[in-house]
Each structure stands twice: as C-alpha cells, then as structure tokens.
Amino acid sequence: GNSVTQMEGPVTLSEEAFLTINCTYTATGYPSLFWYVQYPGEGLQLLLKATKADDKGSNKGFEATYRKETTSFHLEKGSVQVSDSAVYFCALSMDSNYQLIWGAGTKLIIKP
C-alpha cells in the first residue's frame, strides 16, 4: 500500500544552520506530496506542496523537490531560525480518494 517514511527526530540545530528533513514515499501511481508544519499548541498547516515529478514547492524559505526516481520529497532550508521550531509532517495523496497519508512527523528544535 501507500506509505510515507520520515527521518526520526528530534532534530536539533543551531540558528542559521542548514536544515534537511528526509521524506521518502511508496505509492502506486502518481501522488501529490506535501509538507505540513505544526507549531507548539496549534493544529497543522500546509507549508508547501508539489503535484508532479520535478516540481519544487517553496514557502517561508523552505523548499522541497518531488523526485520520482528516488521517491523522495526532502524538506530543506538554508538558514533556520528559532521560530522554525515545530513538528514537520510529510504526506501524500492520491487524487482518487481525497485523503492524505501521513508520515510520523519530525520534531525540529532550533537553539539560539
């Protein structure tokens, strides 16, 4: 079946460090891929998405590229801030059922 695997956290970085959070997927067909972010005490919100191979999603300095050949959608940011501390979820959807399949989430801690 379809699934999403994320790197386990927590990931702890210093401010201005480079961030990569790995995400790989298994899917039959051609899914859309998403990154959601959950700030402390809040619900999740969409960070970025990509709907086809080689698409790059970007938002708030974060980027992720849909790599079909490696079935990956790694999240990157060049210089993280304390305010980026949150839990990040990778997810996929197949348009046929309007539901998302979620990774387990990766907690990111940024130290000043």
Next chain:
Amino acid sequence: IAGITQAPTSQILAAGRRMTLRCTQDMRHNAMYWYRQDLGLGLRLIHYSNTAGTTGKGEVPDGYSVSRANTDDFPLTLASAVPSQTSVYFCASSDIYRGPYTGELFFGEGSRLTVL
C-alpha cells in the same frame, strides 16, 4: 476568521463515560476529517465525511462514531471511553469538489482528551 473551531480544548474523562468532541467550520468545505495524534505515530484518520449526509471509516474507527447532519458540523463521539483513547484529537476540513483537489487541509487547534 474562525476557520475550524473545536471544543472542548481539553478534557479529563473517567473510563466508561460517553464523550462528544465538537467540530464546526465556517468555510463551507464539503469534506471533514477526524484524526488522533499520538507521539511517534503521527496522525491517524478516525472517520471522514466527503459531504453532508455521508461518512466513512478511516484507519482507526473502532470505539468512535461520527455524524454529518449539515455542512458545518462534524461531531466525534466516544460511546464508552477507554484509556487507550487518551490522545489529542484534530478536526480538519478541505474543499474537494470545487476545482482540482489541492490536498490542503485546514485544522482546528485540537482537543486533548485524557481517559482515566
């Protein structure tokens, strides 16, 4: 701008009691979802509704029921709570019929439930 409102924010409940978590949205989205979030397990779908009057089972539906009498409301009921239902519950909505499916879900702020 309210978006999705969940109630209660937090609740402690004795095992065996009945509990309803409320969810209301003001975006006129056709689809609504209930998830539970447990440490290390991410989000798991409990029940969903693609349109008013219809519901479906998600990944972990046992012990939970839902109804969708209208577009705005999607309550989740635990008929007889058990400690394994201690979790944070999130309601979400999305617009799945107007235009291409975007995959964007809008979430409430969650309801933290503790069953003793």
